[in-house]
Amino acid sequence: MTTANTGGRPPVLRLEAVSKRFRDNQALGEVDFTVPDASLTVILGPAGAGKTTTLRIIAGLETPEQGRVLLGGQDVGQWEPRDRNVAMIFDNLALYPNKSGYDNIASPLVIRREPEGTIRERVEAIAKTLQIGHVLGRLPKTMSGGEKQRVALGRALIRTPQLFLLDEPLSSLDAKLRIELRAELRRMQREQGYTFLMATPDYHEAMAIADTVIMLSKGRVVQVDAPQTIYDLPADRETACFVGAPQINLFEGVYDEGTGNVRIAAAGVTLAAPAHLAAALKAKGRGFELGIRPENLALTSPEDAPAAGELVDIEPLGPKSVATVRVKDAEFRVLIDSRDVPGLALNEPIGVTPVHTERMVAFDIETGLRLRA
Numbered sequence: 001m002t003t004a005n006t007g008g009r010p011p012v013l014r015l016e017a018v019s020k021r022f023r024d025n026q027a028l029g030e031v032d033f034t035v036p037d038a039s040l041t042v043i044l045g046p047a048g049a050g051k052t053t054t055l056r057i058i059a060g061l062e063t064p065e066q067g068r069v070l071l072g073g074q075d076v077g078q079w080e081p082r083d084r085n086v087a088m089i090f091d092n093l094a095l096y097p098n099k100s101g102y103d104n105i106a107s108p109l110v111i112r113r114e115p116e117g118t119i120r121e122r123v124e125a126i127a128k129t130l131q132i133g134h135v136l137g138r139l140p141k142t143m144s145g146g147e148k149q150r151v152a153l154g155r156a157l158i159r160t161p162q163l164f165l166l167d168e169p170l171s172s173l174d175a176k177l178r179i180e181l182r183a184e185l186r187r188m189q190r191e192q193g194y195t196f197l198m199a200t201p202d203y204h205e206a207m208a209i210a211d212t213v214i215m216l217s218k219g220r221v222v223q224v225d226a227p228q229t230i231y232d233l234p235a236d237r238e239t240a241c242f243v244g245a246p247q248i249n250l251f252e253g254v255y256d257e258g259t260g261n262v263r264i265a266a267a268g269v270t271l272a273a274p275a276h277l278a279a280a281l282k283a284k285g286r287g288f289e290l291g292i293r294p295e296n297l298a299l300t301s302p303e304d305a306p307a308a309g310e311l312v313d314i315e316p317l318g319p320k321s322v323a324t325v326r327v328k329d330a331e332f333r334v335l336i337d338s339r340d341v342p343g344l345a346l347n348e349p350i351g352v353t354p355v356h357t358e359r360m361v362a363f364d365i366e367t368g369l370r371l372r373a
């Protein structure tokens with residue numbers, strides 16, 4: 001059992017080889033991971049990856065085919081959901097329509113027959129943190145969407161379970177509110193030392209708040225790492241494409257042993273193999289793709305650029321823009337400063353030059369796995 005970072009205590013949560021099948025659909029296959037105490041871990045993955053199923057199994061709302069769920073080191077396989085001391089927070093939590101904000105938040109403690117003074121103290125503290133003091137006396141129908149979501153969060157957070165499971169808790173909110181509330185969740189988690197396991201298909205969200213990201217794909221854990229590591233060194237091609245917008249550039253290449261160069265046939269371009277990948281590319285020879293993030297390419301004059309083509313599109317993204325350069329049968333997405341856009345003309349010749357070649361990655365075309373240096 002993993003006891004890292006827990007001072008010898010077992011981790012808050014550990015999944016061991018958890019599998020789940022719905023009829024002929026293998027929703028989860030041998031899922032393994034650990035969630036340490038007072039951490040914010042995000043399960044990231046596309047729709048249908050198995051995020052909700054994983055959370056439901058931990059909460060005891062779904063039974064795994066195989067494998068073990070350990071909470072604080074105890075196998076809870078036979079435990080009822082209410083005995084597990086975990087709180088699950090869904091998107092769009094329904095509030096009691098006939099109860100005030102205060103009574104909605106207080107309800108879990110009222111059910112537990114906590115003393116009234118304690119309840120008042122807790123509700124007021126939570127309302128202050130979530131900045132919803134002004135809606136405590138009001139019915140849900142008079143609250144905005146964001147206020148309702150905060151009251152619902154307050155109701156979940158008023159309990160103090162050993163683990164909070166959050167299933168896309170912010171997805172119904174508008175972009176501004178989502179960013180505000182996720183920062184608040186992060187702050188509360190840190191201040192109170194809560195342990196959060198949150199599922200989201202939004203890599204921006206994962207990057208913004210996670211200590212650790214569990215990348216889930218087709219019911220399997222593909223990678224468990226810090227968000228920046230998932231971005232810089234994705235375990236496979238699918239993860240590389242899933243995290244990062246504009247998407248990573250991928251080019252099929254062939255390594256030339258004589259020169260130590262990589263030829264990208266589709267673009268008719270030859271690049272020096274970056275030093276950190278040379279051995280892996282040499283060993284592979286062909287059947288690999290080079291992965292270059294758009295921010296690691298620059299627009300240059302066509303004369304001395306390794307790739308020269310035509311500027312075919314510019315997409316503004318606020319302070320940054322994405323320039324697309326067609327070079328023969330290949331397209332290069334290049335992230336540029338939007339202030340440089342006025343100096344560019346569509347359909348004109350332009351060069352593309354890799355910068356930070358030490359950040360290039362390469363994937364095996366057959367397996368999709370990243371080639372290890």
Ligand SMILES: Nc1ncnc2c1ncn2[C@@H]1O[C@H](COP(=O)(O)OP(=O)(O)OP(=O)(O)O)[C@@H](O)[C@H]1O
Nearest residue numbers: 022025027045046047048049050051052053054201
């Ligand atoms: N009760 C069920 N009966 C049959 N199949 C199910 C059931 N629940 C989930 N599945 C299937 O299991 C797989 C994983 O679903 P799950 O809801 O866990 O994915 P998810 O990653 O949470 O997706 P989303 O981001 O869309 O919520 C999917 O193929 C889904 O169709």
